[in-house]
Amino acid sequence: MDRRTTIKWVVAASAAWPLLGRGTERADPALTVRGYGTDPNLLAVYRPGELWPLTLTAPQRRLAGILADIIIPADPHSPSASAVGVVEFIDEWVSAPYPDNQRDRPIVLGGFSWLDAEAARRFGKRFPELDTTEQNGICDDICDETRAATVRRDAARFFALYRDLTAAGFYSTPVGRRDLSYLGNVPLARFDGPPPALLRKLNLA
Amino acid sequence: MPFVTAKSQRASYDVIVVGSGAAGGQSAYTLCMDGAKVLMLEAGRRYSPETETAMFQTPDLAPLAAVGTPQKPFGFYDATVDGGWEVPGEPYVRASEEAAGRFEWWRARMLGGRTNHWGRISLRYGPYDFKPRSRDGLGFDWPLGYEDIAPYYDKVELLIGVYGSNEGLENTPDSSPGCLLPPPKPLVSDRLIAQRAKRLGIPAIPGHRAVLTRPLDFRRSPARLHPGNVTAQRILADDMRRRAACVWATPCGRGCSIRANYQSTTVHLPPALASGNLDIATDAMVYEVTLGRDGRATGVSFVDRTTGRQQHATARVVILAASACESVRILLNSKSAQSPNGLANSSGSLGRYLMDTVGSTVRGQIPLLESLPPLNEDAADGDQLYVPWWLYRDQLAGKLGFARGYHIEFGGGKRMPGYGTAAGIEWLTGGSYGVKFKQDVRRYYGSFVYFDGRGEMIPNEHSFCEIDPSVKDKWGIPVLRFHWRWSEHELRQAAHMQRTFADIIGAMDGRTHGAVQNDGARAIAPGGSIIHEVGGAIMGSDPKTSVTNQWCQTWDVPNLFVTDGAVFASNADKNPTLTIMALAWRASDRILERMRRKEL
Numbered sequence: 001m002d003r004r005t006t007i008k009w010v011v012a013a014s015a016a017w018p019l020l021g022r023g024t025e026r027a028d029p030a031l032t033v034r035g036y037g038t039d040p041n042l043l044a045v046y047r048p049g050e051l052w053p054l055t056l057t058a059p060q061r062r063l064a065g066i067l068a069d070i071i072i073p074a075d076p077h078s079p080s081a082s083a084v085g086v087v088e089f090i091d092e093w094v095s096a097p098y099p100d101n102q103r104d105r106p107i108v109l110g111g112f113s114w115l116d117a118e119a120a121r122r123f124g125k126r127f128p129e130l131d132t133t134e135q136n137g138i139c140d141d142i143c144d145e146t147r148a149a150t151v152r153r154d155a156a157r158f159f160a161l162y163r164d165l166t167a168a169g170f171y172s173t174p175v176g177r178r179d180l181s182y183l184g185n186v187p188l189a190r191f192d193g194p195p196p197a198l199l200r201k202l203n204l205a
Numbered sequence: 206m207p208f209v210t211a212k213s214q215r216a217s218y219d220v221i222v223v224g225s226g227a228a229g230g231q232s233a234y235t236l237c238m239d240g241a242k243v244l245m246l247e248a249g250r251r252y253s254p255e256t257e258t259a260m261f262q263t264p265d266l267a268p269l270a271a272v273g274t275p276q277k278p279f280g281f282y283d284a285t286v287d288g289g290w291e292v293p294g295e296p297y298v299r300a301s302e303e304a305a306g307r308f309e310w311w312r313a314r315m316l317g318g319r320t321n322h323w324g325r326i327s328l329r330y331g332p333y334d335f336k337p338r339s340r341d342g343l344g345f346d347w348p349l350g351y352e353d354i355a356p357y358y359d360k361v362e363l364l365i366g367v368y369g370s371n372e373g374l375e376n377t378p379d380s381s382p383g384c385l386l387p388p389p390k391p392l393v394s395d396r397l398i399a400q401r402a403k404r405l406g407i408p409a410i411p412g413h414r415a416v417l418t419r420p421l422d423f424r425r426s427p428a429r430l431h432p433g434n435v436t437a438q439r440i441l442a443d444d445m446r447r448r449a450a451c452v453w454a455t456p457c458g459r460g461c462s463i464r465a466n467y468q469s470t471t472v473h474l475p476p477a478l479a480s481g482n483l484d485i486a487t488d489a490m491v492y493e494v495t496l497g498r499d500g501r502a503t504g505v506s507f508v509d510r511t512t513g514r515q516q517h518a519t520a521r522v523v524i525l526a527a528s529a530c531e532s533v534r535i536l537l538n539s540k541s542a543q544s545p546n547g548l549a550n551s552s553g554s555l556g557r558y559l560m561d562t563v564g565s566t567v568r569g570q571i572p573l574l575e576s577l578p579p580l581n582e583d584a585a586d587g588d589q590l591y592v593p594w595w596l597y598r599d600q601l602a603g604k605l606g607f608a609r610g611y612h613i614e615f616g617g618g619k620r621m622p623g624y625g626t627a628a629g630i631e632w633l634t635g636g637s638y639g640v641k642f643k644q645d646v647r648r649y650y651g652s653f654v655y656f657d658g659r660g661e662m663i664p665n666e667h668s669f670c671e672i673d674p675s676v677k678d679k680w681g682i683p684v685l686r687f688h689w690r691w692s693e694h695e696l697r698q699a700a701h702m703q704r705t706f707a708d709i710i711g712a713m714d715g716r717t718h719g720a721v722q723n724d725g726a727r728a729i730a731p732g733g734s735i736i737h738e739v740g741g742a743i744m745g746s747d748p749k750t751s752v753t754n755q756w757c758q759t760w761d762v763p764n765l766f767v768t769d770g771a772v773f774a775s776n777a778d779k780n781p782t783l784t785i786m787a788l789a790w791r792a793s794d795r796i797l798e799r800m801r802r803k804e805l
Contacts, residue, residue, distance in 0.1 A: 036268060038276045038293065039250070039286040042259040046268045071638045078643070089270065098274040136639075144636025160631060163638060167627035167646065172264040172271075177622050179643070180650045184583035185261055185621055187452035191584055193390025198578065204396040 035097050048085075048092035055095040056087075063112050064090050066128050068166045070139060078179040081170045089169030090162075104161060111158030118155070208251060209244075209484045218244040218484075218520040219800060221505055223491045223535065226318030228526035228769035230473030231361070231786040235793035237482035238437040241800065244518055246489040246507055248527070249287050249314030254321065254470050258284065258462040260455045264623045272624045284321035284460035284468070288313030294679035298686040305726060308559075308668075308687035309733040310530060316487055317470035318528065319736065320782070322458045325415040325466050326588055326614070327367045328779035329358050331376030333597070337663075337775050341601070341608050343694075344663045345558075345774040348746040348755035351378065357787035359384050363426045364441075365467040365786070366448070368585070369413035377593040383425075386418045389453075389585040394574055394617030394654055399590055401712035407705070408595055412588035412614075415467035415783075416457065421445040437480070444476040457586045489516070492682045494523055494539045494548055494765060502765045505535075508680045522764045522796055522805050526789065529771040530559070530670055533741035534685050536767075537672045547672075549752055549759035549767075555742055557669045559687070560776035562737035563611060563660035564730035565699040565722075567706035570633060571715035574617065574652040582618035582651070591615070594778055607697040611660030611778045613706070619651035626650060632718065653718075656709065658702030661778045662695050664740055668732065689732040696725025703728045737781050739770035757792035764805050768792050 036051050048054060056064060065082040068090070072081035094105040115138065119127040123134050130138075139159065142148050148156035170176045199205040219241040222229045233243050259282040264271035271281040278289040290309050297310050313319040332351040337344045359381045361367075368386040371379035388411030391399070399409035423445035431437035448471070449463040457466050464471040477483040488510040495517065497503045504519035525532040533556050539548035547555050594610030627646040631637075634645040667690035672683045700723055707721040722728035745751025748760035753772050759765045768789035770781050799805045 035274065035276050036281075038289070040277070040281070042257065042262070042282055045266045051268055072643060073639055075640045075643055077647075085265075093269060096269060096274075098269075098276075100272075100274070101269070139638060143638050144631060146631075147636070160629075160636075163631075163642070164628040167642075168270050168272075168624040171622040171626045171646070172624065174263070174265070177263070180619070180622050180626070180647060181579035182619060182622055183579050183581040184619070185263065185454050186581070187454050188581070189452075191390060191451075191453040191581075193584075194393045194396075194580060198393065198580075199396065202393065202397070202573065204393065204400060 048088040052092075052095055052097060054088070054091040056091045060109070060112055061087055061091065062128055063115065066135075067115070067162060068169075070135060071163050071166045072170050078175050081166050084170060084173045084175045086166055086169035089172075090165050093165055104165075107158050107161055108165075111155060111162060114155050114158065209486050214244060214484060214486065214518055215242070216519075218242050218518070220244075220522045220524060220796065221246065221518055221520040222524045222526055223505060224318065224525070224527035224531070224769065225316050225474070225485070226313075226320045226469050226526070226528065226769075227782050227785045228789045229524075230317070230320065230469030230477075231789035232524050232526055232768050232793045233483055234364075234473040234477045235790050236797060237477040237480045238431060238440070239434065239797050241482060241797060243477070243483050244520065245483060245485045246491050246505065246518065247316050247318075247485065247487045248490040248510070249316060249318070249487065251487040252286065252316040252321065252470060254284070254317075254460045254464070254468060255462050258460040260459065260462050263621070270624045279322060279458060282456075282459045284458060285313045285319070286315050288315060288319070295684070296676060296678060297684050298673045298676055300686055300688045304731065305691065306689050307731045308689040309731055310685070310687065310738070311733065311736045312528070312531070316485070317468050317474070320467065320469040321460045323468075323782060324588070324780070325457050326780045327362070327365075327369075327413045327415045327467075327783040328612070329378045329380070329413075330354070330777050330779055330784050331378050333376045334775060334777035334779065337609070343608050345743065345745065347774045348744055348751075353755070354784070354787050354791065357791045358783065360430055360790055361783060361786045363430055365415050365472050366417045366421050367413055367415050367783070368411070368418045370411040372410045374408070374410070374593055375597050383422075385413070388412070389418055389589050391589045392582050392584055392616075392618045393577060393580070394571070394651075395590045395615075397571065397573060397713055398615055398617070398654060398709065402592065402709050404712055405708055406595070407592055407613075407709065409590045409592050412591040414585065414588050416585050417448060417450045417465045418585070420450045421448060440476050440479045444479065447475075448472070451585060453581075453585070454583045455586075490680060490682070491527065491535055492538055492680070494525070494535060494762075496539070496541055496543065496548065496762070500543065500762065502762050508682070510680075513680070521800065522766065524766045524768055524796075525771075526767075526769045529739050529741050529769055529773075530685060532767050532769055532771045533670060534672070536742065538683055544761070549742070549761045549765060551761050552749055552751060554750060555752055556671050557666070558664035558740040558743050559668045559670055559689075559738060560662045560664050560740045560773070561732050562735040562776065562778070562780070563658065563662055563695045563698055563702075564735040565658045565702040565728045566655060566730075567703055567710065567721060568653060568655045568718045569706075569710035569713070569715040570649065570718060571617070571652050571654055571710070571713050573714060574654075575648050577619075577651055580619055580651075582620070584618070587616045588614055605697075605701065607694040607701065609661035609663060609694060609698065609778070611658045611698060611702060614657040614659060615655060617651070617654035622650070654710070654713070654715070656702075656706035658699070658706070659735065659778050659780065660695070660698045660702065662776050663692060664743070664775065665690060665692055670741060687733075691726075691729060691732070696729060698725070699729035700725040737770075737776065739773035739776050739781050742767050742771035743774045744772040745774060756795045757788060758795075766792055766796065
């Protein structure tokens with residue numbers, strides 16, 4: 001990558017940040033969809049893109065998947081975030097017309113730009129092209145807002161939001177429910193409460 | 206089905222009931238089961254819980270993982286349709302946008318109103334709650350006492366089905382034998398909270414909620430509720446048999462298609478319709494009570510929302526049960542030469558003494574609850590246990606700095622995973638990601654608890670609603686403007702909640718999440734946000750200072766009644782719905798008696 005491209009990305013990334021932190025960001029005028037209304041069909045199954053158009057570009061989606069899988073990778077218990085549709089969920093989220101989504105959109109898009117810019121600054125590559133150690137090196141700098149350097153505070157805020165969104169998309173799915181061994185949402189003839197042995201162990205019998 | 210259009214209504218009715226929620230449902234039920242011909246007018250659309258409730262839908266099937274949006278504020282699967290803090294085309298005005306003076310008005314434009322989504326918490330007011338002024342010199346006494354309403358609490362509990370227990374605690378009344386259903390088993394977190402709160406002298410007892418923990422007693426209850434009325438007994442027995450018991454799954458706020466909890470649409474309206482005495486017109490937005498030359502109500506005017514046309518319906522008696530503020534709005538908008546300041550407002554107190562519940566929340570994380578084995582903790586959807594107000598004596602002795610009490614709704618457990626499950630947990634994880642993050646989420650899942658304080662607000666002169674001089678809704682109906690102010694009693698109470706909840710979390714060897722607020726103004730939820738707004742047409746024993754008498758009958762217009770929360774003269778910490786229903790039943794019995802005597 002040449003120096004000119006690097007500078008372009010850095011500028012793009014810094015241009016995204018002024019939108020952050022004011023809490024009163026105006027809605028993106030490109031997104032004037034009306035949402036699902038006050039009386040949607042609750043029994044239908046909704047897929048991302050059905051109610052409002054998805055807006056992430058192909059490179060953004062690629063980056064979205066890589067970062068989601070850094071946050072929730074496959075492990076012996078369950079697959080990775082991107083394997084259960086988290087990229088589609090995040091695209092739906094940042095493309096939605098509601099105030100919370102419009103607030104989050106510039107943070108996510110700005111964060112994507114920042115990751116590429118940071119990768120270019122440190123390693124001369126785009127974020128997706130980094131190896132795992134390099135990617136983790138960048139994430140380690142921004143994974144905890146309380147420890148992040150002042151210049152990376154906005155990036156850390158982005159990472160915290162993106163971790164929340166990734167987890168929301170993942171744990172909302174059947175795979176996520178199984179990962180947490182959630183046993184509810186099934187009709188029971190009776191509810192007996194916690195097992196007596198467990199209560200004894202916890203001194204709650 | 207006897208759902209009528211505005212065109213096919215009868216020429217006249219015995220009673221018009223405006224609204225179809227807890228007050229309208231109970232009023233119509235009581236009247237119809239005793240033979241009165243009733244027209245119910247509901248501003249929202251027809252709604253059928255049996256076919257529309259998203260019972261077992263999971264968040265991955267909904268947009269945005271089913272989180273709340275301004276169009277579905279309590280989540281995509283919440284039962285409320287066409288409702289929320291903002292209703293398109295139906296604005297209201299706040300006199301102040303400052304936090305301290307902010308009032309938010311929740312509305313649900315649908316058959317059954319907010320009973321479709323409510324929390325089902327069903328607590329009786331106690332003897333002190335009806336005579337607060339006599340006890341501490343503040344607010345107003347009601348023109349009736351606990352002993353007057355107790356039989357109606359029994360009736361409502363038997364009819365709708367309420368679980369709970371009798372504990373014999375101060376100002377926390379017991380029910381008559383056989384009225385309550387057995388309470389559900391407490392969760393691990395419930396038991397831990399109860400154990401540790403007890404060490405602080407704070408009692409946790411079974412909650413009271415309108416959820417069927419077993420089938421209703423269709424053999425005995427109908428005769429107890431409708432003595433001597435064989436037809437009513439048969440209709441009710443048939444209907445009780447059709448209500449299933451709870452299956453210990455899915456949030457009650459979605460509504461219940463098997464009718465295992467109370468909502469007006471599944472409990473009050475089906476038997477009232479089966480009586481053949483009830484007509485319901487939906488999309489009928491009432492804006493005015495019409496008056497005859499004799500000063501009696503002749504009926505109501507409404508907008509047919511499907512056509513925009515103005516219509517009129519007539520009856521011998523008019524009951525407003527449109528929710529506290531909407532009923533007040535209708536009365537204020539019913540202006541005439543005889544009543545230039547609104548109908549039933551000779552006292553000048555219409556719209557005044559609006560109250561909500563004091564709300565404040567603290568959350569915590571409890572290491573003792575980490576990494577528990579898999580458990581199904583859907584249970585009764587919360588409130589298996591609660592803490593009733595426990596400091597009556599200290600309070601009366603002036604030791605607390607605020608005059609009225611609060612109860613604590615709390616909970617925890619392994620709820621269905623979704624947006625909130627792993628959000629914002631870096632305060633525990635130090636910002637982990639990767640495999641460590643997945644391990645952390647498993648560890649902390651089910652280890653969080655919350656404490657919601659729900660406290661009494663004392664009515665004051667600064668909290669009221671009036672008609673805005675210029676703003677109108679899309680039907681051209683003038684809208685409400687709200688004024689709001691808390692007193693020091695509420696602010697100190699909210700700060701006390703915060704300290705108490707932090708103490709309980711500490712006694713559980715847990716950690717509070719976020720700042721514990723010592724400043725009541727920061728601790729308290731905005732006015733209206735607990736959705737327990739009552740008052741505005743308070744009952745009293747003096748026509749000069751109140752809008753209705755103890756029978757919910759307006760002093761000025763003898764055949765005009767208000768049976769919703771507008772008549773509350775105080776707003777005890779106990780959630781208002783059960784009391785709304787008990788008052789509506791009592792008022793409706795009175796109406797029936799006076800119609801039989803041809804006095805109405």
